[in-house]
Amino acid sequence: MKPLVAIVGRPNVGKSTFFNRMIGERLAIVQDMPGTTRDRLYGDTDWNGREFTLIDTGGLELGSGVPVGQIGLTGQPGDIMDHVKAQAQLAIEEADVIVFMVDARSGITAADEEVADLLRRFATKPVILAANKADNEARRQDSVEFYALGLGEPIVVSAISGIGTGDLLDRIVEELPPEEEGEEEEDEEEIPRIAIVGRPNVGKSSLLNAILGFKRSIVSDVPGTTRDAIDTTFEFEGRKLKLIDTAGIRRRGRITPGIEKFSVLRTSRAIERCDIALLLIDASEGLTAQDTHIAGEILEQSKGVIVIVNKWDLAQQQRAAEREGIYPRPDEEIPEAEEMRKQLEEDLKFIPYAPVIFASAKTGYHVQSILRTALNIADMRYLRVSTSRLNEVVQEAVRHHHTTIIRHKPFKIYYATQARVNPPTFVFFVNDPESVHFSYTRYLENRLRDAFGFKGTGIRLQFRARG
Ligand code: GDP
Numbered sequence: 001m002k003p004l005v006a007i008v009g010r011p012n013v014g015k016s017t018f019f020n021r022m023i024g025e026r027l028a029i030v031q032d033m034p035g036t037t038r039d040r041l042y043g044d045t046d047w048n049g050r051e052f053t054l055i056d057t058g059g060l061e062l063g064s065g066v067p068v069g070q071i072g073l074t075g076q077p078g079d080i081m082d083h084v085k086a087q088a089q090l091a092i093e094e095a096d097v098i099v100f101m102v103d104a105r106s107g108i109t110a111a112d113e114e115v116a117d118l119l120r121r122f123a124t125k126p127v128i129l130a131a132n133k134a135d136n137e138a139r140r141q142d143s144v145e146f147y148a149l150g151l152g153e154p155i156v157v158s159a160i161s162g163i164g165t166g167d168l169l170d171r172i173v174e175e176l177p178p179e180e181e182g183e184e185e186e187d188e189e190e191i192p193r194i195a196i197v198g199r200p201n202v203g204k205s206s207l208l209n210a211i212l213g214f215k216r217s218i219v220s221d222v223p224g225t226t227r228d229a230i231d232t233t234f235e236f237e238g239r240k241l242k243l244i245d246t247a248g249i250r251r252r253g254r255i256t257p258g259i260e261k262f263s264v265l266r267t268s269r270a271i272e273r274c275d276i277a278l279l280l281i282d283a284s285e286g287l288t289a290q291d292t293h294i295a296g297e298i299l300e301q302s303k304g305v306i307v308i309v310n311k312w313d314l315a316q317q318q319r320a321a322e323r324e325g326i327y328p329r330p331d332e333e334i335p336e337a338e339e340m341r342k343q344l345e346e347d348l349k350f351i352p353y354a355p356v357i358f359a360s361a362k363t364g365y366h367v368q369s370i371l372r373t374a375l376n377i378a379d380m381r382y383l384r385v386s387t388s389r390l391n392e393v394v395q396e397a398v399r400h401h402h403t404t405i406i407r408h409k410p411f412k413i414y415y416a417t418q419a420r421v422n423p424p425t426f427v428f429f430v431n432d433p434e435s436v437h438f439s440y441t442r443y444l445e446n447r448l449r450d451a452f453g454f455k456g457t458g459i460r461l462q463f464r465a466r467g
């Protein structure tokens with residue numbers, strides 16, 4: 001996992017200007033698919049050969065779905081401060097390095113002082129003070145006043161003109177934690193990594209505890225929980241599985257409780273790191289837009305996935321009550337499993353390979369089948385298809401369904417080969433890689449799935465010109 005560098009500071013100091021300067025065009029182009037349309041507020045970049053992920057905390061969405069920086073404009077007095085504090089909290093909990101940005105034009109404000117105070121008291125990671133908008137010499141001189149914040153010497157920058165940003169990046173890189181050897185531990189490569197993801201309150205931490213067999217959450221009040229606590233390896237039916245970001249699942253908002261502020265970022269990072277995502281939805285609420293969004297992200301990253309309809313004990317209770325002649329209010333009614341499954345398959349048909357399991361973290365219902373399914377998916381992700389069998393399937397597929405003629409020449413597949421596993425990735429050598437239509441890719445994917453399975457996992461198809 002790349003180290004995380006968070007930019008915090010009150011609105012309008014220039015956080016997003018700096019962020020865009022660093023990330024700008026590098027931002028992943030998000031595909032036009034359900035749930036994958038939002039802007040990224042974090043992105044990967046590098047400086048002097050060190051890679052890191054930069055996050056603009058100013059644009060983070062809170063529970064209300066309104067970007068942090070905008071809430072104060074229409075909301076109650078004090079909102080801005082809450083949100084700036086919330087950013088600082090994110091940075092304290094998640095980041096390896098914190099860049100605290102202030103505005104050299106306006107000098108120190110009360111908000112700056114509050115944030116500085118939070119960072120001084122709670123941050124266990126390096127904090128770099130950056131005085132932005134120091135566009136000219138006079139401003140650069142004035143920036144000495146920021147010493148008063150008690151966070152050391154300010155790095156003087158102008159995000160707009162780029163002056164000083166190199167020095168700031170030098171400082172960031174200096175403060176990054178030492179590079180991990182080989183990034184992902186080689187010897188553990190084969191242990192399937194599982195992420196539990198879903199909206200707040202769907203039961204992630206309950207499922208985590210059900211899986212690990214604990215009675216209650218282990219809550220640590222020590223700020224900056226160590227990295228080791230992030231992942232938990234355990235055995236199931238003689239095989240190892242690793243639950244990732246367990247610390248993040250257990251962690252609750254400490255400084256400003258009440259809103260699960262950073263689930264979006266945490267979810268994205270967990271999906272990135274995992275092989276298989278357990279996407280929890282709440283049986284009593286059904287699928288929401290946010291669930292679909294997470295599914296889209298899993299698809300985009302070709303991860304394994306199980307859709308878990310959690311809290312199924314509530315449905316079971318309801319059925320039992322109905323048998324005794326007690327009916328729920330219509331708005332509280334949970335549909336029958338088959339009806340719900342159909343609806344889910346319809347709503348999630350852009351990710352048709354996802355198995356659906358009805359489960360209860362509370363009673364333990366189907367928790368073992370979740371793990372068994374996860375192991376099967378892990379096997380699917382490591383499945384290697386022989387080149388000859390693969391090409392038989394591809395030839396057969398082409399015979400049944402020719403592609404259209406594009407730019408006056410017929411599209412041709414010469415041969416295909418499996419380039420890698422986890423996720424299974426297939427390279428098709430063709431005459432014109434540019435002309436492969438999305439629907440034909442989909443068709444080929446379905447033929448591969450018919451032939452080889454890959455139940456529960458994304459696969460990748462790539463097209464290259466035959467050299
Ligand atoms: P954020 O709310 O902290 O993300 O701030 P923005 O990046 O949106 O910037 C707020 C305003 O400050 C915008 O109008 C920017 O153009 C301006 N700004 C950002 N960086 C600089 C700078 O280095 N110099 C000057 N003069 N203006 C800047």
Ligand code: GDP
Pocket residue numbers: 198199200201202203204205206207249310311312313314359360361362363
């Ligand atoms: P998280 O925010 O996703 O980690 O969700 P929690 O695990 O904290 O659970 C949120 C609430 O849902 C808690 O009150 C749990 O007791 C409850 N809950 C979680 N799983 C189940 C379940 O399977 N059945 C029922 N009835 N309640 C559950």
